[in-house]
Amino acid sequence: MARPATKAEIAAEAAHDLTLAGGAAAGDIAPRLLDWYDRHRRRLPWRAEPGEATDPYIVWLSEIMLQQTTVATVGDYFARFTARWPTVEALAVADLDDVLTEWAGLGYYARARNLHACARMVSAEHGGRFPDTEEGLRALPGIGAYTAAAIAAIAFGRRAVVMDGNIERVTARLFAVETPLPAAKPVLHALTDRITPARRAGDFAQAMMDLGATICVPRSPRCMLCPLSAPCAGQGIAARLPAKAPKKAKPTRRAVAFWIERPDGAVLIRRRPESGLLGGMMEVPSSEWRADESPAIAQALTEAPIPVESAHPVGTVRHTFTHFHLELAVARVAVPDDAAAPEACRWVMPDGLGGLALPTVMRKVAERALGATP
Secondary structure: OOOOHHHHHHHHHHHOOOOHHHHHHHHHHHHHHHHHHHHHHHOOOOOOOOOOOOOOOHHHHHHHHHOOOOOHHHHHHHHHHHHHHOOHHHHHHHOHHHHHHOOOOOOOOOHHHHHHHHHHHHHOOOOOOOOOOOOHHHHOOOOOHHHHHHHHHHHHOOOOOOHHHHHHHHHHHHHOOOOOOOOHHHHHHHHHHHHOOOOOHHHHHHHHHHHHHHHOOOOOHHHHHHHOOOOOOOOOOHHHHOOOOHHHHHHEEEEEEEEOOOOOOOOOEEEEEOOOOOOEEEEOOEEEOEOOOOOOHHHHHOOOOOOOOOOEEEEEEEEEOOOOOEEEEEEEEEEEOOOOOOOEEEEOOOOOOOOOOOHHHHHHHHHHHHHHHO
């Protein structure tokens, strides 16, 4: 009995059957796109100018920040990080709390913890130099297939197949791939492999990203301005590509957040466990995040970190994570000035909250509590 085909073999076979429009060859794509890129490339703070040396640290830092985050959002964070920690060695010796504080608001906080761990490993085990191969890069904390390929191609000039959302969209349209994502990913990778050049692979990857960000955009693609319009097999159907499988509805979790105040105005802040969602970040203490209805505030008080008898509701905060929505009923709690902070907790004056690694959802809680009438 013949063995089952692997995903790679299925993808290669599918790619072989898909052709470009107008009889164009796959080898025509890179020259067309690179010519356009040389004239219209985006100027980004982490992108080296032509003729300049590419700093692997800068490429790595920007790629980690850009995961599931927009270019517009990353700009200020990147500037602050590089001003404070201009080298991987400087980041390696930084305090993790400082890194988490600078990262606060950027989301997906496991990236920040892995960023710090990776910097320490590069500094301690690689003499401050990043490995220059995909295999070596993937052995570092927080670096997966996409990031390894991007760093290898952009920072070290390796031929690597870089796949992000923009590149998936461009390739799906270029070859008119109608298989929905995520099932289409192996096919799209095989097709991108076909058109990735041996030279300037990093520029090619960035050109595909720029094309997807500025012309081959998700809605209303600007096909008339596209340097790949002639060979594109997706003209006329580009706006509905790539197709996506229906998303599952996100569940909602609910809890009560306790804004616990002493008479001097200090509030109780707690550090979350190192592992799990928002690991190592600071939080306004809350009851358990439940998938069912949140308990009444009076019932939830039994889950407060210190004994309390009553609370005053001040509103609700809503926040969306990758896999669920969260609703937090915010309750203000008054305690005596001699109330002790339990383990993993501390008292902080409100004007000191900005210097803590508070994730966005907890900043929303603080804003709700501070904006409410006592």
